[in-house]
Ligand SMILES: O=C(O)C1=C[C@@H](OP(=O)(O)O)[C@@H](O)[C@H](O)C1
């Protein structure tokens with residue numbers, strides 16, 4: 409759980425050329441889902457390459473609180489002994505999901521159609537985030553919820569004793585909402601249908617099929633229509649978690665803005681619902697290539713090679729690409745500062761309800777480091793300073809948001825002057841080896857301010 413400890417100020421100074429291989433940890437979205445679906449299967453699910461970041465560890469603890477046995481064998485190898493769909497026990501204590509929106513929203517969905525009650529809380533960041541987007545559809549199944557004003561945590565969910573299946577069109581582009589409804593649908597008799605207008609990450613659909621659920625996905629005029637048949641017996645799986653494209657974004661972007669760099673980031677999951685950043689960087693003129701493309705565990709995977717790219721140009725990022733790179737806008741805005749011309753990022757209202765208001769947090773930090781940013785409710789733009797033109801020298805607030813902290817550490821690697829963040833502790837939620845991994849490539853990150 410971040411945000412409960414002492415803040416860790418961090419500073420990143422102009423890096424030596426970044427060279428070598430960056431083995432980033434397992435995918436966060438797939439790690440959460442492996443634990444939750446493992447807990448809902450009957451028998452032992454074996455997971456390798458699990459992300460051992462705080463967000464996922466909180467989900468592992470939660471699954472134990474709901475009655476599954478979760479065993480850490482060491483070295484990223486885990487087992488989950490599941491209790492079956494509908495088999496969750498009532499937790500004896502409050503479920504603390506720390507900093508994790510994915511954790512809390514998916515777990516609420518997974519328990520909402522069982523006759524048990526659970527209380528959820530999180531850190532200061534998570535307790536500000538909107539939960540009605542999940543509790544509204546869960547109410548249609550028959551679950552009840554009471555939370556703080558505005559649908560905020562802490563919150564009690566009383567699961568439906570006699571759940572009914574639902575048909576639900578997701579009103580915001582959110583894989584967490586879609587997944588919460590699908591997980592709730594698992595224990596409702598009959599067919600639950602979820603419709604999404606804009607495609608979001610589809611790990612839940614792929615993994616539900618892998619665990620043996622009856623699930624179909626159709627592209628129609630209404631959007632993507634996902635139909636799940638409730639009350640299956642989920643079969644335990646052997647899961648190799650691919651490496652996280654959202655974590656790969658940091659060494660990749662760092663290499664693009666640091667003179668002389670050439671970095672290989674092997675084995676990155678390139679599910680098309682996740683890979684938008686890499687196509688955007690290529691559109692900007694980045695020297696970024698996909699080597700050795702292959703399929704691993706049902707997901708497309710490749711090795712990413714990123715080299716220093718002083719020729720990058722600002723672009724208009726296609727708004728329809730937003731969902732496939734939603735967590736990558738903070739670090740994209742850093743790269744945009746090193747490009748020539750303006751980068752426009754529109755259709756990104758969801759950035760305002762992440763671990764922080766990411767438009768506001770990045771705009772403040774970029775301005776403190778000499779970059780011009782304009783913003784509106786659902787868009788922002790960054791004025792590029794050119795490859796050698798970013799001043800740096802400022803301190804950014806990270807607002808309990810790992811992606812904000814890591815983005816400014818990347819900025820310091822290419823800027824004229826060091827860049828600091830007030831608190832790098834949230835980095836441990838998703839990328840606990842970030843400092844060591846970047847240091848091994850040639851970055852100079854220190855735990856001090858200025
Ligand atoms: O389903 C998931 O694993 C996630 C979905 C996205 O959130 P939203 O569903 O709020 O868009 C993303 O930002 C988050 O990091 C992980």
Ligand SMILES: C=C(OP(=O)(O)O)C(=O)O
Nearest residue numbers: 507508509510511735762
């Ligand atoms: C938005 C994120 O995570 P979550 O919603 O799970 O807190 C993220 O990791 O960038």
